[in-house]
Structures are given as C-alpha cells and as structure tokens.
Amino acid sequence: MRKIGIIMNGVTGRMGTNQHLGRSIVAIRKQGGLRLRDQTTVMPEPVLLGRNEEKLQALAGAWGVDRWSTNLDACLADRENIIYFDAQLTQVRAESVHAALKAQKHVYCEKPLAATLQESLELAREAKKAGVKNGVVQDKLFLPGILKLKQVLASGLLGKVLSVRGEFGYWVFEGPVPPAQRPSWNYRKEEGGGIILDMFPHWQYVLANLFGQVKAVSCTARTTIPQRVDEAGKTYICTADDAAYATFELEGGAIAHINSSWVTRVNRDELLELHVDGTNGSAVAGLRECKVQPRVATPKAVWNPDIPNPIHFLDSWQTIPATITEENAFKVQWEMFLRHVLEDAPFPHTFLEAAKGVQLAEAGMRSWSERLWIDLPELALD
Structure with missing residues (x-):
C-alpha cells in the first residue's frame, strides 16, 4: 500500500x-x-x-x-x-x-x-x-447519459450530425424563502460569477469531444433577476448574467444552440438535455439517460393544426440500456x-x-457586449 x-x-x-x-x-x-x-x-x-x-x-x-x-x-x-x-x-x-x-x-x-x-x-x-x-x-464527459450518447455517435446510427440543441438550467430561488440553492457569488461579476463563465467551459469540452471544436459563437445574455438575498439574509444587487442563449458553429459544419438559465422552470426529463439530429437518426441525452430514434422508426409528421395530432411522438423513441457500471x-x-x-x-x-x-466564455461575453459573431482561433502554448 x-x-x-x-x-x-x-x-x-x-x-x-x-x-x-x-x-x-x-x-x-x-x-x-x-x-x-x-x-x-x-x-x-x-x-x-x-x-x-x-x-x-x-x-x-x-x-x-x-x-x-x-x-x-x-x-x-x-x-x-x-x-x-x-x-x-x-x-x-x-x-x-x-x-x-x-x-x-x-x-x-x-x-x-x-x-x-x-x-x-x-x-x-x-x-x-x-x-x-x-x-x-x-x-460532464463521464455522466452516464453523455457516455451513452458517445456510444451512439461512435456506432454511426445518427449518420452525419446536422445540429445539436441543448437546454440546461432550473429556477434558482431569490431568497429568503425558500433560500437560494446556489451561492451568492454566482451572481456577482466582480467575484467571478455569471452563467457564461460557469457553463460555457462545460459546453466547450462537451461539444469538442462529441461533435467537433467550436469555431465561432454568437451569444446574448441577461441579468434577469436584479436583486437576490445572500447567505446572511441580506439583499444584494446582481451584477452577473443569470441566463445565456448561444449558437455555436462547429468544426465539420454542424450547428449547436444551447440555452443556459438559472431562471427557467423545468419541463423536461433532466436538468440538462442535448437533442442531436443526424441524417440517419436522432438522439436525446440527459445526465443519466439517452434515447434514440433511427430513420426507419421516424414517424411521418404532417402539419395540420386543425385536428389533434394522431402521432404520439415520444412513444417512438428507444432507450439506450446501460452496458457498463455507472459510477460518479x-x-x-x-x-x-x-x-x-x-x-x-x-x-x-x-x-x-x-x-x-x-x-469560449470570453468570446461569448464579447459577442453579447458587441452583438457580433466571434471566431475562436486555435490555441497553442508556443
């Protein structure tokens, strides 16, 4: 030992x-x-x-x-x-x-x-x-749902990936009742807070490892809740962004759009979901689960708002089983x-x-500030 x-x-x-x-x-x-x-x-x-x-x-x-x-x-x-x-x-x-x-x-x-x-x-x-x-x-790369998605991508079931749509977030209470479930520094820019700096590093490595390096970003963000109550019960002014809406151009041509928000109420299976569309199929992955819909099992949808939709879309997705031990x-x-x-x-x-x-976080903040697409040059230490 x-x-x-x-x-x-x-x-x-x-x-x-x-x-x-x-x-x-x-x-x-x-x-x-x-x-x-x-x-x-x-x-x-x-x-x-x-x-x-x-x-x-x-x-x-x-x-x-x-x-x-x-x-x-x-x-x-x-x-x-x-x-x-x-x-x-x-x-x-x-x-x-x-x-x-x-x-x-x-x-x-x-x-x-x-x-x-x-x-x-x-x-x-x-x-x-x-x-x-x-x-x-x-x-995030080692979450069960993301590992299953990686298996799906490696199998070729989706074909060429066309787009990725991500939804992340939940409602963080302002306090005092109920108290906030995140620390107050998260909402102070001067203390390193903000959802862009917190979450864009995650999106960078998830996108790069699964779909391709991020080549450019367009982002807008908001400080939606102007005041919150801290751990000592004191009201403070929020100076950092609590919601960000970004589009990423990926190496290989795919487009990813990810909403990141601490001011949204969840109506999905998990706090993070990635919906991936490809030429031969689609996948939806969360923190723990992953579902797929191959081309041969894709229902033929027809736009007709005059009648109740006859297709139960969620029923045609297949759950990917766990094939390895799921660890933290x-x-x-x-x-x-x-x-x-x-x-x-x-x-x-x-x-x-x-x-x-x-x-990527800096590029996202600059895009928000200047209302521009921002290219990301390749980084090197030399």
Missing part, C-alpha cells in the same frame, strides 16, 4: 465537499484505494486546506480525514503531498496554482481554470515548463488523473484544454 498526499484547497464549498471530497477521494479510500497496472494499491491521503479553521475541523471530522490546514506554504513544503487540487473561487485560484506549480506539485483544478484566457494560458505554459502533470475537471463522474475522472500522475496513463483534459473553455 502506497500513500500519497493530496492537498484539497477550497473543499468547504458545496461542490468541493460533496463531489470531490465525499464522492471521489473518500469513496476511493472506502473501496480500499486505487489498484494500479503493476498491482500495487495507492491510498489517497487528503489534506483539507482553507481559511476557516472551524469549517475545516468540522469537515475533517465528518469525513474521517486526519489532516487539515490553513497554511498553503506549509502544505506545499510537505514532500508527501504530491498533488494539489483547487476548488476555490475562480478569482483567487490562479495565485494558489502558481504557488503549487512553483513547488513542483502535480495540479488538478475545478473549472474554469482562471478568470481570463490570458491567465489560463500563463498557467498552462508554467505547468509545461515545470514538467508536472496538470488537469482540469471536465465531469467526478470519481471516474479523479481516478484517471491519479493514474496519469502515478503511471503516466493518458489524460487529455489538460490546462490547455481548460484554456479553450475560458476562451
């Missing part, structure tokens, strides 16, 4: 606690560690890092973690800690990642990697110069990154890939 220290910075937040600590690192520990190719077993030993001693102590106790600290430099100086993970607010992430790279730690981060494309590329170049493993969370998407990618660090297994989700997500 080999033990490796993992510095986990910013995991007192909802996502860091639930997905990265509880359902990933603690889950790996509970399963007895991670078995490598050479049959040795690695046990991750997390060090919880943050600013609030009370929160850290309580979190460590709740999840059975022995080590926690408020001192980043001390954690980085410990040679047993070979990986640095960052789930802090976007606005403060870059400084800590720079320090971790300087200390020759392998670095894994939540997205977006940084608040700007320039900062993201600087981190990518620094990681390359340091010669350390680096990666960013791209969890964050845990799957954590295990991939650990294997990348420890046995040099492939890991394509690098800082450079993360920079592409920030590039």
Whole structure:
C-alpha cells in the first residue's frame, strides 16, 4: 500500500465537499484505494486546506480525514503531498496554482481554470515548463447519459450530425424563502460569477469531444433577476448574467444552440438535455439517460393544426440500456488523473484544454457586449 498526499484547497464549498471530497477521494479510500497496472494499491491521503479553521475541523471530522490546514506554504513544503487540487473561487485560484506549480506539485483544478484566457494560458505554459502533470475537471464527459450518447455517435446510427440543441438550467430561488440553492457569488461579476463563465467551459469540452471544436459563437445574455438575498439574509444587487442563449458553429459544419438559465422552470426529463439530429437518426441525452430514434422508426409528421395530432411522438423513441457500471463522474475522472500522475496513463483534459473553455466564455461575453459573431482561433502554448 502506497500513500500519497493530496492537498484539497477550497473543499468547504458545496461542490468541493460533496463531489470531490465525499464522492471521489473518500469513496476511493472506502473501496480500499486505487489498484494500479503493476498491482500495487495507492491510498489517497487528503489534506483539507482553507481559511476557516472551524469549517475545516468540522469537515475533517465528518469525513474521517486526519489532516487539515490553513497554511498553503506549509502544505506545499510537505514532500508527501504530491498533488494539489483547487476548488476555490475562480478569482483567487490562479495565485494558489502558481504557488503549487512553483513547488513542483502535480495540479488538478475545478473549472474554469482562471478568470481570463490570458491567465489560463500563463498557467498552462508554467505547468509545461515545470514538467508536472496538470488537469482540469471536465465531469460532464463521464455522466452516464453523455457516455451513452458517445456510444451512439461512435456506432454511426445518427449518420452525419446536422445540429445539436441543448437546454440546461432550473429556477434558482431569490431568497429568503425558500433560500437560494446556489451561492451568492454566482451572481456577482466582480467575484467571478455569471452563467457564461460557469457553463460555457462545460459546453466547450462537451461539444469538442462529441461533435467537433467550436469555431465561432454568437451569444446574448441577461441579468434577469436584479436583486437576490445572500447567505446572511441580506439583499444584494446582481451584477452577473443569470441566463445565456448561444449558437455555436462547429468544426465539420454542424450547428449547436444551447440555452443556459438559472431562471427557467423545468419541463423536461433532466436538468440538462442535448437533442442531436443526424441524417440517419436522432438522439436525446440527459445526465443519466439517452434515447434514440433511427430513420426507419421516424414517424411521418404532417402539419395540420386543425385536428389533434394522431402521432404520439415520444412513444417512438428507444432507450439506450446501460452496458457498463455507472459510477460518479467526478470519481471516474479523479481516478484517471491519479493514474496519469502515478503511471503516466493518458489524460487529455489538460490546462490547455481548460484554456479553450475560458476562451469560449470570453468570446461569448464579447459577442453579447458587441452583438457580433466571434471566431475562436486555435490555441497553442508556443
């Protein structure tokens, strides 16, 4: 059994606690560690890092973690800690990642990697110069529904993909009753909030990995709710976008349109759905499920608003069964990154890939501001 220290910075937040600590690192520990190719077993030993001693102590106790600290430099100086993970607010992430790279730690981060494309590329170049493993969370690729969609695409059942239509979002309450289910910083631009910066990095890697690189974007957005109530019960002014409506031109000619909204009420099976139309069939994928309609099973629809529609369209879709064990998407990618660090297994989700997500977010914001289509040039570190 080999033990490796993992510095986990910013995991007192909802996502860091639930997905990265509880359902990933603690889950790996509970399963007895991670078995490598050479049959040795690695046990991750997390060090919880943050600013609030009370929160850290309580979190460590709740999840059975022995080590926690408020001192980043001390954690980085410990040679047993070979990986640095960052789930802090976007606005403060870059400084800590720079320090971790300087200390020759392998670095894994939540997205977006940084608040700007320039900062993201600087981190990518620094990681390359340091010669350390680096990666960013791209969890949507490992969701059961997206994995099933990837299988469908690989089978050729859809033929040539023509278009992608995405719907994401739900109603986030303004508070105080019921309280908001997202943190207040999400709605403050000055703190790195906004649905474009939050969600466009997701759309970039989903579209690129399934359908083709994004070549251009047209976007408009809104700050729909002007005031909300924060965690302390105080009313604040919203300065960040809470809804974005974007069209993406993809490599290969397909068009994708995705609505992202925290001010919509859900009338679909899942909070995220992608509807993909191809020459030979169509597919609809959510977080967990995927349905298909091949050309031979496509009903012949006829426009006639004068009579009730005789076709029950939803009945002609076929559900894709699960063929592999469905695991937590964050845990799957954590295990991939650990294997990348420890046995040099492939890991394509690098800082450079993360920079592409920030590039798309910046292009979306610029398109909204200038009311223009924005082209996305290919990124390189040289």
